[in-house]
Amino acid sequence: MTTKAFASQADLEEKKVSFTKLSEHAYAYTAEGDPNTGIVIGDDAVMVIDTQATPVMAQDVIRRIREVTDKPIKYVVLSHYHAVRVLGASAYQPEHILASEDTLSLIKERGEQDKASEIGRFPRLFRNVESVPPGLTWPTMTFTGKMTLWLGQLEVQLIQLGRGHTKGDTVVWLPQERILFSGDLVEFDATPYAGDAYFSDWPQTLDNIAALKPEKLVPGRGAALQNADEVAQGLAGTRAFIADVYAAVKAGAAAGKDLKAVYQETMAAVRPKYGHWVIFDHCMPFDVTRAFDEATQYRDPRIWTAERDIEMWKALES
Template sequence: MTLTALDPVVPLHELRQVAEGVHAYLQPDGGWCLNNAGIVLDGNGPVLVDTAATEARARQLRGVVRELSAKPVSILVNTHSHGDHTFGNHLFGEATVVAHRRAAEEMADHGLSLTSLWPDTDWGHVEAGFPRVVFDDRMTLPTSTSPVEVLHFGPGHTAGDAVVWLPGQRVLFTGDLVFSGATPFVLMGSVAGSLRVLDRLRSLDPLVVVPGHGPVGGPELLEANAEYLRWVARLARGGIAEGLTPLQLARATDLGPHAELLDSERLVGNLARAYAEQRGARLAAPLDVPAVFGEMVDYRGSHPHCAA
């Protein structure tokens, strides 16, 4: 088959320099399983922010890192426990893996369970992440060039999120606390907590925001995610008052401007989380994730595709 200009060719990745020696590694289109990573060049060896879902994609990332630096990755920060960000960790065996304490616990608890959600995906050889260094609130990485901070501001996308903040360059790697062009997802985290965290991220005053999925942007991405989550919280209040289940409410809801976001079925999961919180559950308390995911599939009318 010959490709013509009309054939959509989606590159497997895109490398974007966002500051001197700082790169965003993007995997279009940022939908399910297609996460972003980050590479910060440093005299001690690159700092890597997250890996990728499948062996093939993690190998591709490793190849790109090796083109950028002759030194092995010194530190690998996992922004949270999810497999699309962590299953490739084992291909960077030389690196010290850093994550929030709760993220490390989740990686140990969940193992490779994400693969069973998408049994048809060619995962290759993947392993659950195994952070060697955990932190609770913040840590400054031992870099030689410019400061790199790893910060946790409470439950958001998960119970154990970390952001990577470069105060000198004002670049912020948010992990899945921020989605760009795709629907935010807090089923395993918190609506109220995410809103709090997004406020804290705004106060860092970043110039560049590298989201966990989707295109790079600026601080407007923080507001866009907050706006969506405030909308979810308002919807949930109405839905509870009317006695609707999250799935019934999602089906009755006009997505409005949010219809443009990828993976809109996440609304059902986000509402399930908002309901739990508004009924008094503590932030990021465990919910029946497989059951709610099943309702997301019902809402969508098909199983979402993991394009990794």
């Protein structure tokens, strides 16, 4: 019996980077569905939201920041704990790395396993992985619920609007400009990864984002959304995917079917609508496994290890 490799291990094509100006203070670093980075330029300092996966990859973000400002990069914000979002942090040499207390607890509990698991399953996203310093990326300052920073006259709010992609999800909100950096709570034309998700909480969290009435939004993956209609589209697409996957998985679980049968039925149900989204084949085994766990016996996500990744993949894709 042969098992095909993780879908992502065959994903080797370089993506085209865009550096999009959203306002005098906000930029989006996006790359055709690869993980995005947000940039906030205040009066006296720069904030980077999600770092890229390695310090070498982060250098490209820094190069583009330096094309528009020479202000110091004082703050790095971790929207959540996943390795692909945080392991580039050292390149920025920030004064502070900010995260929610919930994100810190996840780093303590499962950061090492997540790092090994992610690097193993998605090699292209960890270019020059040898440039990552030993150990994990640790926040220097944490908050619960909400934290407001002033970069001179620019108000920047870090807010936990609810659980979704992880329990620690943090958005960055510029209320004066109505620009939101959502992290992986919102994706655009890219498949949400839900291996650490709370399916039953995520739709309400998206409603809480919508209630802020953002006029522009930088998703975790996909192009920057540059008007209210595009923002609404991004929220609706993410919400529909989460709801559709969870409904299919819950129905299968309620009928007493095993995980593999539920996976096959869910794939058949959602592929016509979402199969063209970036990283669909990569995410779905993790998404369905987590949804099945949540629908059956695990309210909180189980830790993904490199070994568990491989076992799951064999069980579902062999």
